[in-house]
Amino acid sequence: MMSDSLASLRRKIEGARDLRSVVSTMKAMAAASIGQYQRSTRALDDYYRAVQLGLSVCFRTGMLSSFASPVTGQEVNPWGDVTGAVVFGSDQGLVGRFNEVIADYAIRTLAALPGKTRVWVTGERVYDRLANTGMHVDLQVAGLFTVPLSVKGITPLVGRILMETLMPSPGEGEARRARRDKDGVAQLYLFYNSSRSGAIYAPVHQRLLPLDDAWRRELAGIPWPTNKLPEVMGSGEATLHALIREYLFVSLFRACAESLASENASRLAAMERAEKNIDQLSADLQQSFYRLRQSNIDEELFDVIAGVEALAGRISS
Incomplete structure (x- = not known):
């Protein structure tokens, strides 16, 4: 019985050692992933600034033909009349309450908006949460995207998201224009977990559409870095649409990269907790092993x- 218990403890100690090796590997991978996504976000800052300056020039010169009806002069939204949302989550586990936090936050925020909401989801785990919980509110889960495994995978994902949300493009065919007018989104929100000081992450949201007066006035007020203002060459409307597409692209890219950085930060914290628990378990198993082995030795000595x-007693008698 004693030898069986010692063998069992020895197997558990070896299993804990192997598990710690796996956890350490996952911890290192999560730490490396955080770095690449944070670097990609920082690398976009200059490009995002350039897009803002381009839009500032367009709006400063009164290039608003894409937003005003030529008949009534009233603003129109070229993206349709449906409220849409993109929620970024994860496909993989070991991230704590990462998906629950962003899903519940998105549901609470969207429930306060009037009318129906169409949601596109990145990540199977947050998709399940939204599909199960969203049935209690007027929320339609319209699509599911796979979470990218690296920075290189973010660009194709953003392209698919923009196509699904029917971002307008110049020169589109009549069939697609009719579909966009019917099914496009008038408001587009992004929901993602973002790194915050004092915490691993916090859920946030950003409204991309509509591109309203306040947004345009803010951009028009950005000062040009030199005394010579640039001029828009060629079609001003095509330039404006191109800059808006880049603005939407960069915004979605940054949201996805921040979500991925937060996901890996959550996984890193989970792996650190697991590592600590495994170390404590290993220490307890080692102590139990030593106590049991010492007890076994003591019994054998006794x-x-x-x-x-007994032998001495027989000899003396």
Whole structure:
């Protein structure tokens, strides 16, 4: 019985050692992933600034033909009349409450908006949460995207998201224009977990559409870095649409990269907790092993002493 218990403890100790090796590997991978996504976000800052300056020039010169009806002069939204949302989550586990936090936050925020909401989801785990919980509110889960495994995978994902949300493009065909007018989104929100000081992450949201007066006035007020203002060459409307597409692209890219950085930060924290628990478990198993082995040795010694005493008694008698 004693030898069986010692063998069992030895197997558990070896299993804990192997598990710690796996956890350490996952911890290192999560730490490396955080770095690449944070670097990609920082690398976009200059490009995002350039897009803002381009839009500032367009709006400063009164290039608003894409937003005003030529008949009534009232603003129109070229993206349709449906409220849409993109929620970024994860496909993989070991991230704590990462998906629950962003899903519940998105549901609470969207429930306060009037009318129906169409949601596109990145990540199977947050998709399940939204599909199960969203049935209690007027929320339609319209699509599911796979979470990218690296920075290189973010660009194709953003392209698919923009196509699904029917971002307008110049020169589109009549069939697609009719579909966009019917099914496009008038408001587009992004929901993602973002790194915050004092916490691993926090859920946030950003409204991309509509591109309203306040947004355009803010951009028009950005000062040009030199004394010579640029001029828009060629079609001003095509330039404006191109800059808006880049603005939407960069915004979605940054949201996805921040979500991925937060996901890996959550996984890193989970792996650190697991590592600490495994170390404590290993220490407890080692102590139990030593105590049991010492008890086994003591029993064997007592048996030897008892046998010697018994033999000595027979000899003396």
